[in-house]
Structure formats: structure tokens, C-alpha cells
Amino acid sequence: MTGKSDVPAQYEIYAIRYGINPRRTRGQNFILDARPDEPLTLDFYSWVLIRRGEVIVVDTGMNPAFAEKHGHDMLMSPIEALKALGVRPDAVETVILTHAHYDHLGHLDAFPNARFFMQAEEMNYVTGPYMEKRWFRRAYEPDEITQLVRLLHDGRLELHGRDREIADGVTVHWVGGHCAGQEIVRVRTARGWVVLASDALHYYEEYERGVPFAVAFNLSDMITAHDRIRELADSDDHVVPAHDPRVAGIYPPASQELDGKVVRVDLAPVKSMDSR
Template identity: 70%
Template sequence: MKKHGESTEYEIYAIRYGTNTNRTRGRNFILDAQPNEILQMDFFCWFLRNGDHAIIIDTGMDAGKAARHGHTMLLDPVSTLRDFGIEPDAIETVVITHMHYDHTGHLGSFPHARFHMQAEEMAYVTGPWMGQRWFRHAYEVDEICQMVELLHQGRVDLHGRDREIADGVSVHWVGGHCAGQEIVRVRTARGWVVLASDALHYYEELERGIPFAVAFNVSDMIAAHGRIREMADSDDHVIPAHDPRVIDLYPPAGPGFEGRVHRVDLPPRLP
């Protein structure tokens, strides 16, 4: 395993598996000055790799549900793992940053994995807030039931607000976007990188100090910006979950992977 001194370092691969080129700023930001202007939304999930060891961060989106929600699938994230010699059957650790449908579409593809998720997120998706359409609209009932089944099989770790998943990988509650939203801190060769997941959909939220439009608690969403900055070595070490700029900033994982899989553990490219 690759180590820096006594500390494990990971490579981070961002899989761009979907996109929506019809998304408007008005759907992304509250009271935006140009609500009808198009702001493309991309969809990412990630895997961490250290030698032969891999950790999955979110599982992407089911193709049928993507179509129903108006998104375009670009690739199958599970099949893409095999392009890197990673067999889903061999995966032991999957982190679910929250349970929105674009993060939980392939739970069944990892039959031997243990799933790690905030206990607050499970309480949220099985509790009274789901009686309100505003809070439940980004969740899929069958995927919630699937996670409950995994829990009853003893395959889910519903952890507290801060948890070390492995040496060099930890998760931290920030809330905001949903009750159990967490971020993932990863040690890499260039320092500590934070996969913000949906605590940041776009870099613009961090740059301007504004919230995303889909929120459970707006104050927690804004407070998360400070927490993200505390955990990352710099703003250049922060990776949002839906910004097309990720593809422009970071190098592809190899020939043929341009626009599909990019290495965010490497330094960003100059503009």
C-alpha cells in the first residue's frame, strides 16, 4: 500500500456518470438574479484507491430514475469500476453521503460491502419529515427500503457525526442539504481533499457564500462552508458533487477517460 511516512494516501477518481444541460440557475439558487439562465448540472460519484484497496463514495443513479427526473446518463458507474480493475463483488466499504436518489442507485451492486451512513440521515428518511413533499421529493422509496433491509442484515454502520472509515478517510456531518448530509475527508499526496458531496453542488456556493435551492436547513448549509474549509488544505482541495468545472480543472484518469473519469487527488490544472 502506498504510504507517506506512516500515513495512508489515496488516489481519488471522480466518475462523471450523468448530466442535465437544461438545468436553470433559478432551480439551483434561491432568488438568483438570472433565474432563466442555463447552468449545467453534472452528476459525480467517487472511488478511492490505495494499491489494491478501494472505497466507494456514493453509488450513482439508476438509469430509469435518471430519465424520469430529466437527467441524461453518460455511463454506468458500476461498470466503470471494472475499467480500473475493481470488481464490485470485492468491495468491502461503501460510504453513502446522503440518500438522495442520485447517490443510492446501485446499492445492490456491492453484495459483500458494508455501508456507512449518518444515523441522522436514516432517522430523517424514515421519520415524520418524509410526510412533507418538499423534503421527500429527492428520495426514492424502494432505495430507502433497500437500505433498511441492509440494516436488518447487519450490513449498515449508522454512525455518529464524525467517524474514521479507514486510515486517511473520515466522514463528518454538516447537514443543510438534508438532515444527514456528510462530507468525506481524504488524505492524498497533495494533502487533505474534501469531497463535499451535496454540501456543495457548485463551486459558486462556496465562492459567493450562497445556499443551494434544495435545503432542509439553510443555516446549516451555509455553516457547512466553514466546516469544509476547516477540513480541506485549501479551496483547491474542495470537490463539489455537481459542477462541470471539475472536468475542466482536473486531469482525466487516463487516455479515453476524458469527460468520464478524472483524478481529483492530483493538483488542479491552470485555467
């Protein structure tokens, strides 16, 4: 007897709804949309995985200054949301960065003892010749890219290959599309394998209609990513996009106090995914 449990690791997943942009339109979100002037709110999420005291943060939210610069509204600090969930940021040892856009890379300094994980292709992209083109660099902030370089030189950033096991029950997988190094996160939960699609899916609608989001590096990779997501998730009800207001409406809140701001996506949806 080693005392080690043979039960596979299962995580709780908390989706932190830290920001919103109610002024977005369908034309800003989808290429060649038939109703481009119709409003379509954009929500902003980061995530935290918790298992018996083990904590893994997935993306770190958005710097309020950059939210203001890009026209978004902050609902709460993702760092304060972690504290409300009983997570001390300075005690977090593992942070996954699904890509390096400004709304996924804020607050890096809040995790002074963490090791960060990101696709090597994303670092090649954000420090390479594609950044000469305004289209490709528009969702990156140079100060945050500099932080990544510092973390790399400090030995705290691991730039990994396309598929990587982060922990028992947590793996990351390259899909590209939205940016060169876009990855998704597969998490084992009590209800099965959940895929945090991050910006491989901004909205469920992309997945349902097979259409691309408007901010893209490679459209073919973006559409093909839908197949990879379906391959890794136990069902479509196990897929969580990064910016869809429907997420907050179909999943149960983490607590009464956090209703509308933090939801449990390791639990089954309490409403149909088609709810609007």
C-alpha cells in the same frame, strides 16, 4: 520490526462523471438568483478511493430509471466506470453513503460484499415524519430507502455519529443543510487533505459567493457547512463539489479512454478553479 509502514495512508481519488442535465437553469439551482432563466448544467458524480489495492467507494450513482424519471441523462454506468478502473464491485468491502438522495444511492445491489456507512441522522430523517412533506421527500425514492432498511437488518449498514473514521486517511463529517444527514468526506492524498463535499456543495459558486443551493433542509446549516469544509480541506483547491461541470474541466482525466468521464481529484487542478 513489524513490517507495517509508518507512512500515512494516501489515496488516489477518481471522480466518476456518470450523468448530466444540460437543461437546468440558475433559478432551479440557486435561491433568489438574479438570472433565474440562464442555463446552468448540472453534472452528477460518484467517487472511488484507491490505495494499494484497498478500495473505498463513495456514493453509488443513480439508477437509470430514476435518471429518466427526474429528467437527467446518463453518460455511463458508474459500475462500468469502476470496472474500467480495475475495480470489481463484488470485491468492494467499504461503501460510504454521504446521504440517501436518489442520485447518490443507485446500484446498491452491485456491491454484494460491501459494508455501508451512513449518518444515523439521515436514516432518522428518511424514515421519520419529515417525509410526510413533499418538499423534503422529493429527492428520495422509497424503493431505495427500503434497500437501506434491508441492509440495516442484514447487518451490512452502519449508522454512525457525526464524525467517523472509516479508514486511516478517510474520515466522514456531518454538516447537514442539503438534507438532515448530509456528510462530507475528508481524504488524505499525496497533495494533502482533499474534501469531497458531496451535496454540501453542488457548485463552486455556492462556496465562492456564500449562497445556498435550492434543494435544502436547513439553510443555516447549508451555509455554515462552507466553514467546516474550509476547516478540513488544505485549501480551496482541495475542495471537490458533487455537481459542478468545472470539475471535469480543471482536473486531469484518469486515462485517455475516460477523458470527460473520470478525473483524478487527488492530483492538483491542471487549470485554475475559476476556469469556466
